[in-house]
Amino acid sequence: MNKLTSEKILIVEDEKKISDIVGSYLERDGFKVTIANTGQDALQQIKNNFDLIILDLMLPDIDGETICSSIREFSDVPIIMLTAKSSEDDRIKGLGIGADDYVIKPFSPRELVARVKAHLRRTKKNEKKLLSFNNGLLLIDTPSMEVKKDEKIIPLTSTEFKILLSLAERPQIVFTRLQIVNAVQGYDFEGYDRVIDAHIKNIRHKIEDNPQRPVFIKTVYGTGYKFIGIPD
Ligand code: CA
Numbered sequence: 001m002n003k004l005t006s007e008k009i010l011i012v013e014d015e016k017k018i019s020d021i022v023g024s025y026l027e028r029d030g031f032k033v034t035i036a037n038t039g040q041d042a043l044q045q046i047k048n049n050f051d052l053i054i055l056d057l058m059l060p061d062i063d064g065e066t067i068c069s070s071i072r073e074f075s076d077v078p079i080i081m082l083t084a085k086s087s088e089d090d091r092i093k094g095l096g097i098g099a100d101d102y103v104i105k106p107f108s109p110r111e112l113v114a115r116v117k118a119h120l121r122r123t124k125k126n127e128k129k130l131l132s133f134n135n136g137l138l139l140i141d142t143p144s145m146e147v148k149k150d151e152k153i154i155p156l157t158s159t160e161f162k163i164l165l166s167l168a169e170r171p172q173i174v175f176t177r178l179q180i181v182n183a184v185q186g187y188d189f190e191g192y193d194r195v196i197d198a199h200i201k202n203i204r205h206k207i208e209d210n211p212q213r214p215v216f217i218k219t220v221y222g223t224g225y226k227f228i229g230i231p232d
Contacts, residue, residue, distance in 0.1 A: 008031070008034065008049070010045055010046065011034070012059065014038060014056065014058075019035045022109050022112060025109040026113060030170055034048070039066070042055070051123070054080050054082060054116070055067060055080070064083075065097050068081070079100055080101045103115065131231070132231070133230055134229050138207060156203065157202075160203050160206075162184040164203055167225060168229065171230075172226060174223055174225070174226045176193075200225060215229065
């Protein structure tokens with residue numbers, strides 16, 4: 001079960017300012033972002049198997065509701081609606097046509113990203129997930145939060161497990177300390193990033209044969225860390 005590709009998000013939004021800022025927040029968190037500026041463009045793009053779609057309700061050519069209904073004809077991909085309408089009727093209508101969630105403008109990009117992650121987590125929960133690296137040397141079982149090395153269970157704290165999992169889910173991708181904090185806590189918390197070094201040190205002592213010459217978590221000097229285990 002290799003997972004070398006990032007999750008793909010489609011943003012359907014005609015206001016460039018909004019799509020740019022949301023796009024850059026998502027990219028910063030490792031997502032692969034595609035932007036559609038019109039409804040027509042969105043209908044072309046939606047065939048490309050996205051993991052989640054952020055859909056503006058008010059588009060110049062085709063309205064968001066129609067696009068949402070079109071997507072639902074062939075896909076159950078999570079859809080988060082962006083709307084300026086805030087009356088209860090409009091919200092219920094949005095959810096009634098198959099949107100999973102809605103965010104009212106103006107919104108905080110950070111909150112939208114948190115919702116994106118929550119929806120993707122919910123989708124993933126239904127998949128059985130066992131990550132295996134270096135010919136089965138390291139196994140990470142997500143549902144049971146169990147890590148095995150050389151077939152022996154490695155006791156990790158919940159924070160250590162979350163850090164290891166967020167790195168191992170995207171091998172070869174460099175994470176800054178702040179991104180790791182964000183992945184573990186769901187939000188940035190300045191000042192906490194140096195604590196990550198201590199956690200990484202503990203994880204290495206548990207999973208590496210020689211923590212000085214790690215084969216799983218590599219330090220990228222001046223930046224952060226990346227997972228270098230080889231997915232089976
Ligand atoms: Ca719009």
